[in-house]
Amino acid sequence: MTTDPRRQVPRTDTLLADPRLAGAGERLGRVLVKRAVQRVQQRIRAGEVAPGAAVDAVLADLPPVAGSLRPVLNATGVVVHTNLGRAPLSAAAVEAVVAASGTTDVELDLRTGRRGPRGEAAIAALLEAVPAAEAALVVNNCAAALALVATALGQGRELVLARGELVEIGDGFRIPELLESTGARLREVGATNRVALADYRDALGPGTGAVLKVHPSNFVVRGFIRAVEVGELAAALQGTGVPLVADVGSGLLRPHPVLPDEPDLQTTLAAGADLALASGDKLLGGPQAGLVLGRAELVQRLRRHPLYRAFRVDKTTLAALEATLRGPLPPVQQMLAADVADLRERARALAGRLVAGGVAADAVDADSRVGGGGAPEHPLPGAAVSLPPEFAEPLRLGATPVVGYVEDGRTLLNLRSVPPGADDALADAVLEVARRWT
Structure with a gap:
């Protein structure tokens, strides 16, 4: 006679009561441990694991953390x-995230006991790194920064930008569709490969909300081309009251010797842009974030817009961004x-x-x-x-x-x-x- 293998499978409650699995349950949660127990029980039924090795097999089957993302x-x-998650955080940024993960003074002034400014230290670090900016704010990615700007400055108005800058930013998302979803109207100027300063001038009118420059970072046009630089546009817009917004994309704070053709925030603002937008999780090497820097009056206008509340970042992002800016050279750099x-x-x-x-x-x-x-x-x-x-x-x-x-x-x-x-x-x-x- 043979013994029914199902009789040899340890009971679920017996395994969960084992001290080693109980400890794992406190760390990872009972649901994850119970699922691992059930998988091992099935392997015992299939003859792949000996019944006496069940606890060791469950421990080997458990993930290192409760989340499903795996280090690669x-x-x-x-x-x-x-x-692969774009920029890997520096050790300093990881430590800052851990420190901020509990109860923090993110919106509390400990001296007065009253509500304090959110993310003040991270903003100060950003302004120190980009002295051409008068003010800054942080949202959850660069697309959010662009959507906030388009809504606050262009809703029901026209945004003027070159046809060659109507780019697709990945996974099928396109800049013109994002801008139009905010209620802004697009005024395209120039041709795909050539745009002149006169094209921008001729497009200005009482309904113009802003002139937008978008860095076509993921492609290059060669040959018979012409573009208008930020400095030229800024000079032409002087006195019109029309703000110039430059989306530089990659998150370089200053010029980089390895990437001489990549635009940066400091140079863009120094050349006359009223606002400059960038990502925090690309060449800056920090967490996912959208950075908005520039004239104080415009930044404050964005900060007080209702949509900013939907786009603002959490305490761990602020902590990681500050540590990236103030700490040692991040891995990307x-x-x-x-x-x-x-x-x-x-x-x-x-x-x-x-x-x-x-x-x-x-x-x-x-x-x-x-x-x-x-x-x-x-x-x-x-x-x-x-x-x-x-x-x-x-x-x-x-x-x-x-x-x-x-x-x-x-x-x-x-x-x-x-x-x-x-x-x-x-x-x-x-x-x-x-x-x-x-």
Whole structure:
């Protein structure tokens, strides 16, 4: 006679009462632990796990945190990778988020015991970094900043912008549709490839709410082209009362030596823009945020608009932004500044370690990219580790997911987007794939 395997499966309540699983329940929540118990019970029925090993199997099945997002090693060479969460936060920003995650004085003046200004320290840090700005505010992304500006300045009025700047910003979202959804009317000027200062002048009228400049960050037009720079527009609009708004997109605070063609907030405002908009989670290297900087009167007008309440950021975003601005160089800035010789040396060391472990690996030169819609024609030279093409999928599915890319029949792990401190984890992930899949 054989014993019914169902009789050998430990009861759910018995497993949940085990001290180790009870402790996991306090950390992760009873629902997650119970689901892991049920999965292990099914594996016991299938003969994959011994009944006496149930608790260990449940512990191995539990996620490290209650959320479903998993840390990933970005070996794509794309510094600001939208699918991987854009900018990784600095250690200082992470510590600030943890400190702000509990009860904080985000809107309380501890000296008076009364309500205080929200995000004052983060705004002060932003203004210190961009001295050409009189005032600033922070919303939840750059699209929100643009929508707030379009609503406050252009609702029921005209926004003047060049046809060549009617861009799509990703996932099918288009600037003209976003602007029109606010109730603004678009007055397109120029042709796709050429616009002149006279085109802007001729479009101005009593119904003009603002002139808008949008940096076409994710594409470049070459050949027979002409554009009007911020300084020219600002001079032409002087005395008209029409504000000039520049969406610079990428979040550079000041000019960057590695990206000479990328616009920045300080230069844009110094050239005469009344407002400049940017993202906080791209080249600035901070949390997802939309930054609005410029003339105090216009910023205050935006702050008092009812829509601002819907777009304002939470305490953890303010904390991360302030720490990014005041703290050490964030990872994105470190990756942009990485020395090519250092990247090659890391690639050689990593490839040698993998070869010693029986993996067919080689160090190769490989270009990387800024990503996040920035500098599309500006590759960054660097180095990568080359592996057989069949490594790409199991690396993504490993205990520590590694996202590389397949090119010319090989899997490449580009090291510009991998922090130097993660090289050991990267090597361990590759060696684990070699043990399990080859």
